[in-house]
Amino acid sequence: MHQRQPHWSQTSQRLFTECSRAWAHQYAFLEQGKPFRGVPSRPRTFDDLTVRVARSIWIERLSDQYQRKVWSDIYRRRRISSTVDEMLWNTRMDVSDLRKATAIHQIAEQLRTLEQSSMLRIVFGEQGKRWVYFQRQEKVNLNGIDLFAAPDIAVFHQDKWTLIRIRFRTSKWLPTIDLEHRLMANWAVQHTGFPSSADEYRIRELAWSRGIWREQRIEFDEKTMNEALDLLLHDVQEMRWTQRMALADPSLGILPLAASERSCRTCFHRETCPAKTGLHEAKERQREYLITLNSKSRNKVSKH
Numbered sequence: 101m102h103q104r105q106p107h108w109s110q111t112s113q114r115l116f117t118e119c120s121r122a123w124a125h126q127y128a129f130l131e132q133g134k135p136f137r138g139v140p141s142r143p144r145t146f147d148d149l150t151v152r153v154a155r156s157i158w159i160e161r162l163s164d165q166y167q168r169k170v171w172s173d174i175y176r177r178r179r180i181s182s183t184v185d186e187m188l189w190n191t192r193m194d195v196s197d198l199r200k201a202t203a204i205h206q207i208a209e210q211l212r213t214l215e216q217s218s219m220l221r222i223v224f225g226e227q228g229k230r231w232v233y234f235q236r237q238e239k240v241n242l243n244g245i246d247l248f249a250a251p252d253i254a255v256f257h258q259d260k261w262t263l264i265r266i267r268f269r270t271s272k273w274l275p276t277i278d279l280e281h282r283l284m285a286n287w288a289v290q291h292t293g294f295p296s297s298a299d300e301y302r303i304r305e306l307a308w309s310r311g312i313w314r315e316q317r318i319e320f321d322e323k324t325m326n327e328a329l330d331l332l333l334h335d336v337q338e339m340r341w342t343q344r345m346a347l348a349d350p351s352l353g354i355l356p357l358a359a360s361e362r363s364c365r366t367c368f369h370r371e372t373c374p375a376k377t378g379l380h381e382a383k384e385r386q387r388e389y390l391i392t393l394n395s396k397s398r399n400k401v402s403k404h
């Protein structure tokens with residue numbers, strides 16, 4: 101059977117931080133070559149859906165720009181509108197016409213201003229610049245791990261590659277976010293055709309926040325790249341441990357539940373989860389179950 105290598109991606113890491121059980125549903129059985137146990141990832145809310153539409157239209161736009169195809173504002177709006185309709189249909193989500201029209205307008209504005217941001221003006225304005233865009237699914241092999249940490253765009257400017265990560269929605273700040281950005285540099289040095297030294301890169305983030313694009317510079321060097329790698333190795337080790345527990349007990353009964361009830365509200369695995377009727381109570385029941393399990397195994401040991 102085809103065995104996959106362990107992998108690290110921001111999506112997997114975020115889910116793991118939110119809830120080990122939900123992570124195990126999604127990923128623990130995948131490495132054995134088995135398909136997803138749960139439903140494949142799809143937008144959970146209309147906000148999620150609009151972020152996906154923005155990202156997907158952005159990739160289309162970049163692909164056309166790469167081939168020097170020009171987009172008009174009307175064309176952009178039409179593409180956004182039909183992609184929103186398509187995703188609403190696929191997810192059987194129902195929203196009012198007003199909410200849909202507002203979202204289409206916001207995505208169009210978001211994408212239009214993104215092209216005009218000082219960092220990307222080079223790509224859309226000047227001819228002859230070297231730039232390349234990536235999809236998040238592009239991986240490199242790092243220490244035997246499939247690393248999914250591609251920048252969204254890399255632009256060659258003033259003798260260096262600027263690796264740019266675009267965040268269409270600013271979620272709450274996480275202490276690991278800078279390290280995650282630095283992994284882009286680890287990704288790039290492993291990627292064919294890119295330089296192998298940290299000195300030859302800059303890292304920037306463009307994040308959509310309160311109606312404008314905010315640009316942020318991420319400082320890094322060899323040392324912080326190594327720290328990012330250590331973080332990745334630590335995450336993967338924890339995931340493998342969780343995976344082992346999931347394979348040993350596929351009921352997932354002993355895996356930690358979500359840190360917050362918020363994660364449960366939009367979780368695809370809620371129907372089959374003990375937290376279906378309340379996270380707090382489910383954690384209590386699990387705690388008692390683990391105490392019983394431990395005392396049984398202690399009794400077994402003392403009888404031998």
Ligand code: SF4
Pocket residue numbers: 119120121122357358363364365367368369370373374375376379
């Ligand atoms: S419902 Fe909550 S506890 Fe259960 S798997 Fe989902 S996020 Fe985790």
